[in-house]
Amino acid sequence: MIPIDKIIIKTICENTASIPMVMAEWGLSMEIIIDGKRFLFDTGAGNINVLRHNMMVMNVLPNEIDHLILSHGHQDHTGGLRYFLEQRAFQSSLRPIKIYAHPEVLTPKYVQSPLVKGYRFFGCPFPIEELQRYGAEFEFSKDPIELNDSLMTTGEVPMTNKYESVGNTFFLKPGDNYIEDQEMIDDQALIIKTDKGLLIILGCAHRGMINTIHHAQKITGIEKVHMVIGGTHLANASKERMDETIKEIKRLDIKKVGVSHCTGLNSSAHLREALGPNIFFYNNAGTFIQFPQGEMIANSF
Numbered sequence: 001m002i003p004i005d006k007i008i009i010k011t012i013c014e015n016t017a018s019i020p021m022v023m024a025e026w027g028l029s030m031e032i033i034i035d036g037k038r039f040l041f042d043t044g045a046g047n048i049n050v051l052r053h054n055m056m057v058m059n060v061l062p063n064e065i066d067h068l069i070l071s072h073g074h075q076d077h078t079g080g081l082r083y084f085l086e087q088r089a090f091q092s093s094l095r096p097i098k099i100y101a102h103p104e105v106l107t108p109k110y111v112q113s114p115l116v117k118g119y120r121f122f123g124c125p126f127p128i129e130e131l132q133r134y135g136a137e138f139e140f141s142k143d144p145i146e147l148n149d150s151l152m153t154t155g156e157v158p159m160t161n162k163y164e165s166v167g168n169t170f171f172l173k174p175g176d177n178y179i180e181d182q183e184m185i186d187d188q189a190l191i192i193k194t195d196k197g198l199l200i201i202l203g204c205a206h207r208g209m210i211n212t213i214h215h216a217q218k219i220t221g222i223e224k225v226h227m228v229i230g231g232t233h234l235a236n237a238s239k240e241r242m243d244e245t246i247k248e249i250k251r252l253d254i255k256k257v258g259v260s261h262c263t264g265l266n267s268s269a270h271l272r273e274a275l276g277p278n279i280f281f282y283n284n285a286g287t288f289i290q291f292p293q294g295e296m297i298a299n300s301f
Contacts, residue, residue: 002150004194008033009201009229009289012054013044013080014260018286018300021057025050025285027076028203028231028261031060034151034192040068041190042203046079046125052087054285063091067098067147071203072187073105074170076261078124085134096135100153102186103140110171110178119171119178144219154189157207157215163244164208167233189230191216196255196294197224204231204262210248227256227296229283234271235264242267246274256296258283 013029027045031038044051055062062084071077088097109123128138139145144155159165166184173179184206192199200216202209209232217223228249234242249257257275259268260283272280283289286300 001193001195002035004196004199004226004291004294006035007192007194007199007291009287010058010060011260011283011285011287011289012058012060013042013051014283014285014287016282016284018282018284022054022286023050025076026261027079028071029077029080030201030230031058031065032151032190032192032201034148037148038065039147039151039190040065040084041201042071042077043068043080043084045076046081046083051080051083058286058288061091062088063095065097067100069147069153069190070099070101070105071189072102072184072206073107073109073124074204075109075122075125077203078105078126081124081131081136082126082134085131085136089134092135094135096137099131099136099138100145100147101138101140102142102156102188104186105140107186108173109181110173112169112171112178119173122170150193152191152193152220154191154212154215154219156185157187157189157212159207159211160214161208161210161244163238163241164211166206167236170206189216191220193220193222194226197226198222199226200228202228202230202232205233209234210245213248213252225252225254227258228254229256229258229260229289231261232259232263232267234259234267235262237264237267242270246271249275255279256281258287258289258298260284 017024029044111122170181187206190201
């Protein structure tokens with residue numbers, strides 16, 4: 001457990017830019033600083049120059065990152081991996097870096113949408129051998145991993161409620177045929193144990209925002225959830241799912257909810273209306289979160 005004022009979070013990549021100086025892309029990446037230690041959570045989609053440009057603007061230096069955590073294996077969270085590792089290797093003379101992920105994170109993944117005829121590859125664009133060449137040392141685990149006394153991964157998230165699902169637009173190809181990825185088993189989140197309660201950082205929450213929160217409470221033994229940020233995968237959520245999600249956020253008395261990426265504009269607006277501006281905020285590219293005197297301030301660079 002750590003005092004919350006020792007934590008800084010910078011949202012590097014996200015669908016929307018909060019200020020003119022940063023660039024937007026469909027994806028997510030955050031730098032999390034805990035008492036001076038620096039962690040990178042996901043690497044964005046890897047679109048030309050976005051991660052590099054935003055890192056420069058936000059003063060995020062690849063060679064200062066101590067560990068990297070991947071929320072899951074989709075391209076919009078892993079596409080910047082090679083750039084990040086290349087830059088870090090150049091700046092640090094190939095000093096190895098641990099990458100924490102689920103064992104299925106590099107399994108080929110595919111997507112189908114009305115704009116795409118057939119199936120499009122949507123997994124990590126790089127083979128493990130290429131990433132290892134730049135110093136990546138993968139630590140795969142289905143179970144939670146403690147990175148230090150206050151930071152841990154969730155590992156696999158059980159799906160325990162009746163209203164959250166992974167959706168039906170993602171696919172795997174274990175043989176010659178595509179099959180619906182009904183589990184999204186590699187999806188995980190980050191948990192920071194603070195003196196104000198849990199701070200939960202979601203990548204996409206494919207297995208459910210509320211399922212992830214409940215799992216975090218169970219594995220830490222801490223009931224109080226102070227803040228949840230990141231992708232909630234509520235875009236196109238049903239009315240029942242939105243209503244149940246809002247009801248549970250209120251029941252848990254979560255003090256701050258900062259949404260990103262796959263939440264969707266309509267669902268974000270719904271959350272803001274239901275939770276109010278004192279709890280809800282948009283966590284976009286360029287957002288800088290800190291907690292002076294224990295109170296959250298979300299500024300933009």
